[in-house]
Amino acid sequence: MKKNYHKNVVKIKFLGGVGTVTGSSHLLMTPKSQVLIDAGLFYGHREEFYRANTTFAYTLQRINALVLSHAHIDHSGNIPTLLKHGLRCKIYTTSATRDLCKLMLPDSGKVQEEDFKYLKKISNRDRRSGRRRRHEPLSVHGPLYTQGEALRSISRFRPLSYGQKFRLTNDVVLTFFDAGHILGASVVVLDVQMDRNLLRLGYAVDLGRKDLPLLNNPTILRDLDYLILESTYGGRMHSPISEAKEKLREAINRTVARNGKIIIPSFALERTQEVIYFINELLKEGTIPQVPIYVDSPLATKITEVFRNNIHYMHRDVRELVQKDSSPFDFLNLTYVRDQLESKSLNNDKRPMIIIAGSGMCEAGRVLHHLKNNITESRNTVLVVGYMAKDTLGKKIVDKQKIVKIYGLEYELNAEVVVINALSGHADKNDLVEYVKECAPKKGVFLVHGDEDQTRSLYETLNSSGISCLMPAKNDEALLFEK
Numbered sequence: 001m002k003k004n005y006h007k008n009v010v011k012i013k014f015l016g017g018v019g020t021v022t023g024s025s026h027l028l029m030t031p032k033s034q035v036l037i038d039a040g041l042f043y044g045h046r047e048e049f050y051r052a053n054t055t056f057a058y059t060l061q062r063i064n065a066l067v068l069s070h071a072h073i074d075h076s077g078n079i080p081t082l083l084k085h086g087l088r089c090k091i092y093t094t095s096a097t098r099d100l101c102k103l104m105l106p107d108s109g110k111v112q113e114e115d116f117k118y119l120k121k122i123s124n125r126d127r128r129s130g131r132r133r134r135h136e137p138l139s140v141h142g143p144l145y146t147q148g149e150a151l152r153s154i155s156r157f158r159p160l161s162y163g164q165k166f167r168l169t170n171d172v173v174l175t176f177f178d179a180g181h182i183l184g185a186s187v188v189v190l191d192v193q194m195d196r197n198l199l200r201l202g203y204a205v206d207l208g209r210k211d212l213p214l215l216n217n218p219t220i221l222r223d224l225d226y227l228i229l230e231s232t233y234g235g236r237m238h239s240p241i242s243e244a245k246e247k248l249r250e251a252i253n254r255t256v257a258r259n260g261k262i263i264i265p266s267f268a269l270e271r272t273q274e275v276i277y278f279i280n281e282l283l284k285e286g287t288i289p290q291v292p293i294y295v296d297s298p299l300a301t302k303i304t305e306v307f308r309n310n311i312h313y314m315h316r317d318v319r320e321l322v323q324k325d326s327s328p329f330d331f332l333n334l335t336y337v338r339d340q341l342e343s344k345s346l347n348n349d350k351r352p353m354i355i356i357a358g359s360g361m362c363e364a365g366r367v368l369h370h371l372k373n374n375i376t377e378s379r380n381t382v383l384v385v386g387y388m389a390k391d392t393l394g395k396k397i398v399d400k401q402k403i404v405k406i407y408g409l410e411y412e413l414n415a416e417v418v419v420i421n422a423l424s425g426h427a428d429k430n431d432l433v434e435y436v437k438e439c440a441p442k443k444g445v446f447l448v449h450g451d452e453d454q455t456r457s458l459y460e461t462l463n464s465s466g467i468s469c470l471m472p473a474k475n476d477e478a479l480l481f482e483k
């Protein structure tokens, strides 16, 4: 039987990141080529995590090219798994995304290796105590990939610049444009040549927002036939970004006035650098006191180094600052804490200070010992600058639970809790609708990357404006062109 891709049709298959926000992956199938767009890690409980990330609804060896939009793990995190299972092609992305993946993918490998070790420990304990063995797939197969395997996958990466047209395969030309989402993130155009016909597909997953600190605004894609669009906040609106800086200023001033410490649990990629940028601005404006600031996360420190080396990807204001020899990531009061001893010594320092530490959701990392040492005192502040998922310690702090558990011990939460929601890197409902109207795809929009209620809300809004759109399900295929 002849396969579909030998006929004169162009199709897109929605492999993952539909009806949910993790595991983004899509397959463009033309008569001459198969192009994978993103290979994100699907997040779920261990068994589902292993199964979903190792089940492929296509033949890996047949993929001609992988196009990577950005370094977030839900878009890039399954690349080492694919390479382990037979993917042979090159991976095209921007140089900043490659540099970030060089840190993010091994970090993801490390998390999996540690989880595997933990499972092995439990299973050995069960065996010794005669308890029935729990057969978790991870304890049988090992981690999806190790740190070493993740690092090796970087040799497949081929960097391209924004605006550079690149012939990906015989019939597909790729161009990246600035997505304004995180450093190096792209919205993508794929031009498919079918004899005399040209099909132009746009991909904006994820799409940033206007006026984010550090980044340029998202690029409007032109002359599209179709647009694949994210819908993370398809039914919600963000507070203006200026509100973040204002709330940060108020919280720092209030806490320093009562001689307290400000603990900021922060994601290593983008959010940490944004917070540093705002604090630097506030210091220069003289609207906060000259307190010491510590970045206490080895990953965030390394990622900030990537930011320093990729200033050309950033907004003109940042480039101008750097030209004036005034890097927003290096200033007098700012210290990057490198070892654990230095990290622990901050507990004995009773001066008011700002500590930015990971992990973002307070599930692991050095932020835990800073929380343990500071949340019981009402003079201190926990400043939340990112999304906290259900059941995480971060969410319990946001919910201001009276008692929280850290390393198995109970602590009273007496510190002030301030939540800043204005720093999201995703377009909100209005941004998404405006983006669709500006790009004006001639044939339709596919809505992906959103929880169902968010995607549906955007679908209804677009539909009511007369814009043709679809909400594909996992493994659905859509016909884009037929001759």
Ligand SMILES: [Zn+2]
Pocket (backbone or CB within 6 Å): 070, 072, 075, 181, 206
């Ligand atoms: Zn993203």
